Amino acid sequence: MPLPKLSPLQSRLAASLIASAMLVILYFAISWPHFAYAAGVDSIRPEDHNHERLLERPYLDLDHEELDLRGVSYEAEFIGFDRGIIGRATTDPTALINNVAVTTNIPQGQVMSYMFTNASLWANKSPATSGLPSPIQLQGRSFIPYGDDLDTSEEDEDEDEEDEDEQDPELRLRPRQSTTASQRTLYITVTTCTQPSSNTTTELPPQLQLYVSQSQNNTNPGPSQDSGSQTMMELVNGYALYEMNATGDVFMGIYAKNDSTLSGTYNAQIAASIDAPYHYYWNSSDPNLFTVDSDSNAALLFTDPLISNSSNTTLYEEWMDIIPPFQIFASDTDSTSIMGLQNSYCGLQTNAQIVASRAGQTSTQIVTGMTDIGSGTLPKQQFYVTGLSAGKSYNVALAMNGNSTASGDGVVGGGGQVFHMTSFSTLQSDNCAVIYGLSFCDQVAYSVPANPNNFPNMSSLAAYYDNATLYNYGFFEKARAQTPCDTTASAQYSLARNCSDCDAAYKQWLCSVGIPRCTDFSSTLSWLQPRAQGQPFPNGTFLDPATLAYVNNSAALNGSRNASIDQNVVPGPYKEVLPCEDLCYNLVQSCPAALGFECPQPGNIGFNESYGLKPIGGADINGRITNLTCNFPGVVYYLSTGSQALPSHILAIASFLALGSLLI
Ligand SMILES: *[C@@H]1O[C@H](CO)[C@@H](O)[C@H](O)[C@H]1NC(C)=O
Ligand SMILES: *[C@@H]1O[C@H](CO)[C@@H](O)[C@H](O)[C@H]1NC(C)=O
Ligand SMILES: *[C@@H]1O[C@H](CO)[C@@H](O)[C@H](O)[C@H]1NC(C)=O
Ligand SMILES: *[C@@H]1O[C@H](CO)[C@@H](O)[C@H](O)[C@H]1NC(C)=O
Ligand SMILES: *[C@@H]1O[C@H](CO)[C@@H](O)[C@H](O)[C@H]1NC(C)=O
Ligand SMILES: *[C@@H]1O[C@H](CO)[C@@H](O)[C@H](O)[C@H]1NC(C)=O
Ligand SMILES: *[C@@H]1O[C@H](CO)[C@@H](O)[C@H](O)[C@H]1NC(C)=O
Ligand SMILES: *[C@@H]1O[C@H](CO)[C@@H](O)[C@H](O)[C@H]1NC(C)=O
Ligand SMILES: *[C@@H]1O[C@H](CO)[C@@H](O)[C@H](O)[C@H]1NC(C)=O
Ligand SMILES: *[C@@H]1O[C@H](CO)[C@@H](O)[C@H](O)[C@H]1NC(C)=O
Ligand SMILES: *[C@@H]1O[C@H](CO)[C@@H](O)[C@H](O)[C@H]1NC(C)=O
Ligand SMILES: *[C@@H]1O[C@H](CO)[C@@H](O)[C@H](O)[C@H]1NC(C)=O
Numbered sequence: 001m002p003l004p005k006l007s008p009l010q011s012r013l014a015a016s017l018i019a020s021a022m023l024v025i026l027y028f029a030i031s032w033p034h035f036a037y038a039a040g041v042d043s044i045r046p047e048d049h050n051h052e053r054l055l056e057r058p059y060l061d062l063d064h065e066e067l068d069l070r071g072v073s074y075e076a077e078f079i080g081f082d083r084g085i086i087g088r089a090t091t092d093p094t095a096l097i098n099n100v101a102v103t104t105n106i107p108q109g110q111v112m113s114y115m116f117t118n119a120s121l122w123a124n125k126s127p128a129t130s131g132l133p134s135p136i137q138l139q140g141r142s143f144i145p146y147g148d149d150l151d152t153s154e155e156d157e158d159e160d161e162e163d164e165d166e167q168d169p170e171l172r173l174r175p176r177q178s179t180t181a182s183q184r185t186l187y188i189t190v191t192t193c194t195q196p197s198s199n200t201t202t203e204l205p206p207q208l209q210l211y212v213s214q215s216q217n218n219t220n221p222g223p224s225q226d227s228g229s230q231t232m233m234e235l236v237n238g239y240a241l242y243e244m245n246a247t248g249d250v251f252m253g254i255y256a257k258n259d260s261t262l263s264g265t266y267n268a269q270i271a272a273s274i275d276a277p278y279h280y281y282w283n284s285s286d287p288n289l290f291t292v293d294s295d296s297n298a299a300l301l302f303t304d305p306l307i308s309n310s311s312n313t314t315l316y317e318e319w320m321d322i323i324p325p326f327q328i329f330a331s332d333t334d335s336t337s338i339m340g341l342q343n344s345y346c347g348l349q350t351n352a353q354i355v356a357s358r359a360g361q362t363s364t365q366i367v368t369g370m371t372d373i374g375s376g377t378l379p380k381q382q383f384y385v386t387g388l389s390a391g392k393s394y395n396v397a398l399a400m401n402g403n404s405t406a407s408g409d410g411v412v413g414g415g416g417q418v419f420h421m422t423s424f425s426t427l428q429s430d431n432c433a434v435i436y437g438l439s440f441c442d443q444v445a446y447s448v449p450a451n452p453n454n455f456p457n458m459s460s461l462a463a464y465y466d467n468a469t470l471y472n473y474g475f476f477e478k479a480r481a482q483t484p485c486d487t488t489a490s491a492q493y494s495l496a497r498n499c500s501d502c503d504a505a506y507k508q509w510l511c512s513v514g515i516p517r518c519t520d521f522s523s524t525l526s527w528l529q530p531r532a533q534g535q536p537f538p539n540g541t542f543l544d545p546a547t548l549a550y551v552n553n554s555a556a557l558n559g560s561r562n563a564s565i566d567q568n569v570v571p572g573p574y575k576e577v578l579p580c581e582d583l584c585y586n587l588v589q590s591c592p593a594a595l596g597f598e599c600p601q602p603g604n605i606g607f608n609e610s611y612g613l614k615p616i617g618g619a620d621i622n623g624r625i626t627n628l629t630c631n632f633p634g635v636v637y638y639l640s641t642g643s644q645a646l647p648s649h650i651l652a653i654a655s656f657l658a659l660g661s662l663l664i
Contacts, residue, residue, distance in 0.1 A: 005418070027484065092221060093251060099278055100121060100409045101271040103346075106208065108196060108265065109258030111222035116272040119249040121184055126275045126412050129403065132325060133318035134307055138286040158220045186246040187278040188212060189415065190254060190270045192238035196262035199603040204340040205262050207235040210270075211253040212242055238344035239418070256595055261534055267344055271415055279415035281343040287422035289328065289398040291581035292382075293446040293517075294426050296390035297431045298458070301424070302371065303398060305378035317373075317418055319379035325404035326367045326381050330354040332389070333423060345416030354385065354394075372443050373436075374634045383447075384436065384458075389489040391428040397421040407498035431538050431571040435462040440470040441511035443633035449518045449560060449571035451538045461569075468564060469514040476506050483592045505590035508633060509583045514560055517577040517631040528575035529630045532565075533559045537572035553613075556609040578612035580630035 059337065065465065093115040094102055104112050171443055195205045208231045213594035218229040230253075233240050244250070255265045266542035271278035282288065291298040303326055310316045329352035331338045341347025349355065354365055367384045374380070388394065400417040403405045408414045432448035448465060519528065519542075536542050560566050560577070584599035591597055600607040612630025628635065 026606045038354065054539045055616075056632050058118050072643065092486075094145045096120070096252075096270065096272045097244040099126065099275060099414060101269040101270050101278060101415055103193070103267065104254070106254055106266040106268055108256050111211070111220065111255045112529065113220045113222075114252040114254075114270055115219070116186065116188075116246070116250040116252070118179045120272075121246050121248070121250070123187060123274070129412065132306075132404065133315055133322065135310065136282075136286065136288070136306070138282065138284050138288055138304070143154075152350070165639050166378075167409055174576065179636050183245040184274060186244050186250060186253060187273045187275075188242040188250070188270070189246065189273075189275040189277050190240045190268055191279045191342075191346055191415065192235060192266060192268045192341055192347075193263075193344065193346035194267040195238075196259070196264035196266065198262045198626045200261055204336070204338065205266075206257040206259055207238070208240075208268055209255045209257070209264055209342065210242060211232050211255060212244065213251045213253075214244075215251075219251045219252055219273050220253060222255050237340035238347040239279065241277050241279075241281070243277075245355065252388070268367050270450060271413065273412065277343060278413060280413060280417040282419045283419065285420055287398060288395075288419045289317075289422060291422075291424035292425055292436075293434050294388075294451070296427045296430045297449050298384065298386045298390050298434050299388060299394075299424050299426065300434045300436055301383045302380045303384065305376070305381075307378060310372075310377050310379075312541060313543060316379060318376075319371060320370050322370065322399065323405070324370055324381045325400055327401055328354075328366065328367075328383050328385070328396055329399055330385065330394045332394050335391040338395065338421075340397070341420045343418055343419050345401075347399060348399060349416075354387075371436075371445075373443055374388055378481055382436070384434070388426050390426055390430070393423055393425045395423050407528055427520045428522055429520050429537065429574075431574055432520070433458060433461055435465065435515075438462050438466040440473070441515060441633060443508075444511055445519045445634075446521075446631065446654060448515055449565055450569050451567050451572070453538055454569060464568065468562075469511055470570075472509065472514060473510055476510070479595060480591075483594050502591035502595075505583075505587045507577070509587045511633045512579040512583055512631060514562055515633075516565070517628075518571070518574045521573040521575055525575075527578070529578050529609055530557050531560050531574055531576050532558070532571055533573045535570060535572045543573055561610075576633040577628055578610065579633045580635075581607075581611040581613055581634050582614070584611060594639060 005204040009368055055173065057610045093113040094104060094205070096114050098120055099237055102114065160217075190208065190210050192208055209223070211223070211225070211230050213219070213221040213225070215229040218225050221230040223232075231242070231244075233242050238648070250364055251271070252270065252272075254268055254270060269279065282561070286304070288304050289301055289397070290298050290304070292302050296302070305456075307315055329348035331351075331353040335352040335353060337353065342350055348382075352425060365385055365387045367386075369382060371658075372379050372380045398419040402411050402414045402416055406414065421490050427447070430452055431450055431456075432447040433452075434447050436445035437459075438444050448461070450461055455464060480499070516531070519525075521530065521533075533543055581599070581602070585598075588597045588599055600610055602613070
């Protein structure tokens with residue numbers, strides 16, 4: 001068949017068209033495998049050490065038989081082939097890099113696909129970092145499935161640095177995981193940052209689902225794929241950790257269920273790591289955080305002790321000198337903003353009403369620092385949260401930003417840690433206020449009688465109480481100076497105690513008697529002692545006259561234990577958590593008899609209004625007896641077992657004492 005005649009111009013045009021077409025074909029022929037990686041690679045930061053490796057090696061794991069299979073699969077997606085099934089992937093699998101999170105919007109009813117290549121899986125592990133001074137130990141660890149793995153992985157990192165060329169460091173270093181040369185532990189984590197909302201129902205949105213496949217036949221795992229070739233894990237409160245033995249390429253899908261009552265999309269982070277989980281939720285009932293005390297607009301919270309004893313002073317100092325590693329997030333319990341997301345660091349950060357201050361810094365609402373208040377002088381991190389509302393409950397979760405000194409891409413554990421959410425309540429009335437940080441009564445950290453009209457802020461109120469106590473301590477010092485002690489052992493009033501024991505016992509007693517622990521007058525707990533009922537509340541109102549008539553002739557009920565509080569603070573009616581009786585017995589036992597200290601006996605006049613008894617009975621799941629039936633400086637809670645807040649021998653000694661009923 002003769003070709004149509006072409007003019008010279010037409011010929012040139014045709015030639016150039018053919019050349020262009022051939023160029024396009026050549027381009028695709030040479031470069032199509034790149035498209036499988038384009039999405040992920042473009043978003044990689046150049047400083048990530050895996051970046052170059054991935055750029056160099058995308059062909060390394062394609063030089064096998066499955067090259068063709070995978071090529072077809074990716075090409076089909078590249079040219080927009082619609083597989084026409086519910087829950088289909090809307091994008092090519094995004095390549096994940098070790099310890100780099102990918103944040104994605106996931107529309108309802110859709111699956112987002114990701115992959116972690118065999119090349120990344122077998123790359124070198126990240127070098128070991130300094131870590132915290134000692135691993136975090138939860139007291140009530142009911143289950144911490146992955147906590148131990150975090151520790152071992154740190155050891156692994158140590159070792160890996162030394163012998164990176166070992167043909168099989170895994171086998172030797174991770175005996176408990178019994179990972180073999182052909183498989184490696186991969187930690188896949190997903191956290192939800194935002195979720196759809198509803199204005200018709202209060203039900204929480206469904207949780208995202210994570211699908212994982214290692215089959216080259218299922219490169220887009222999701223709800224529509226064969227369940228035999230994939231594993232599904234539903235997020236719990238916005239978090240999932242899937243720990244797997246990976247052998248080659250790993251394919252992942254995040255699926256958002258479709259719920260027509262909800263509007264909006266999900267936003268989630270996914271990360272894969274061969275080192276340790278990038279995001280971490282401490283799956284234990286122990287929140288690692290407890291409320292020391294609260295008032296009507298502030299709360300004081302401590303972490304659990306970071307070490308179990310202070311016998312290693314180096315370790316103690318390392319913890320006390322550290323830049324505070326933890327943060328807290330809180331929300332009013334009336335608000336549902338963090339519900340369903342409370343195990344997710346980015347979920348808390350995005351949705352909590354009271355957002356963590358960065359380590360070492362102060363925000364308008366949270367002041368944080370390290371403290372060793374309490375029995376055993378154990379390091380803890382404290383949080384003083386202000387700007388709260390009266391008579392409210394708050395949900396609160398302890399968290400860590402990244403590994404506490406670095407966060408984000410390329411950091412092992414850079415996605416942050418979250419502990420089990422807990423809650424606290426604020427007091428109703430403003431005549432009790434939390435104080436802490438006193439210089440003399442340094443163990444005082446609780447709510448005390450207050451009046452915002454007379455002491456407008458915490459520091460002025462704390463300074464008042466500290467000075468008043470120190471002033472009274474001066475009288476004791478003078479009396480004690482005239483009592484022989486610290487001479488020779490035989491001349492001492494007691495073989496067991498010396499003058500410094502007496503000083504310490506008096507100080508502890510004086511601080512707790514001189515700085516009463518205060519709570520709402522409206523509280524109905526049976527062990528509380530009503531005080532100052534004859535005074536007006538700070539807002540000027542009095543209790544109703546019927547109550548007043550009853551208290552008129554009772555000094556204990558009508559005034560504070562210490563008259564100077566009524567004169568200077570004028571708190572109005574409050575209830576006192578009485579000092580523990582042990583404080584008085586300890587004082588009598590520790591000081592020379594010549595000083596004349598005596599304690600009222602239980603059952604005798606004056607005891608019930610002056611001292612409280614330590615609780616007997618039930619404890620919560622973490623061994624804490626949370627009902628504080630008596631107070632002493634440094635009490636934070638009682639442990640039913642193990643370290644007792646006051647040494648038990650003090651109680652034993654008390655029973656040998658035959659004391660009068662004189663009230664001190
Ligand atoms: C989600 O459900 C609604 C109503 O049932 C439907 O109109 C919509 O097409 C669904 N979306 C997807 C992505 O399946
Ligand atoms: C956190 O990660 C950074 C970067 O990897 C590292 O330099 C630092 O030592 C780590 N911090 C801790 C407490 O491990
Ligand atoms: C929720 O309320 C907004 C405005 O009040 C409205 O535009 C939206 O359609 C509502 N969504 C649902 C699911 O009812
Ligand atoms: C993948 O599919 C092929 C053909 O259907 C089958 O022969 C092979 O066993 C499958 N592989 C896996 C891992 O399921
Ligand atoms: C915590 O562990 C339990 C038991 O192993 C498991 O059922 C639950 O899903 C886990 N929670 C989270 C948030 O991973
Ligand atoms: C990994 O494989 C080992 C045996 O090779 C097994 O004991 C372990 O449970 C596996 N881990 C997971 C997470 O499947
Ligand atoms: C994965 O990579 C390792 C080391 O490069 C290699 O030995 C192994 O055969 C690869 N596996 C697959 C399934 O490609
Ligand atoms: C202190 O704690 C360490 C480990 O945390 C332990 O080995 C040691 O026995 C403890 N010392 C005392 C006196 O309890
Ligand atoms: C004390 O703690 C330091 C710092 O963590 C550690 O290097 C040292 O080995 C510990 N000493 C003992 C006796 O445990
Ligand atoms: C004054 O304060 C007390 C205690 O907080 C409260 O019970 C009372 O209702 C208040 N009175 C007025 C008029 O606000
Ligand atoms: C606290 O109140 C006192 C007045 O009692 C005032 O002098 C001081 O500046 C206040 N401090 C702060 C931090 O507001
Ligand atoms: C400390 O208390 C004493 C006795 O109440 C008082 O005289 C003195 O002025 C107070 N000092 C300060 C600085 O408040």
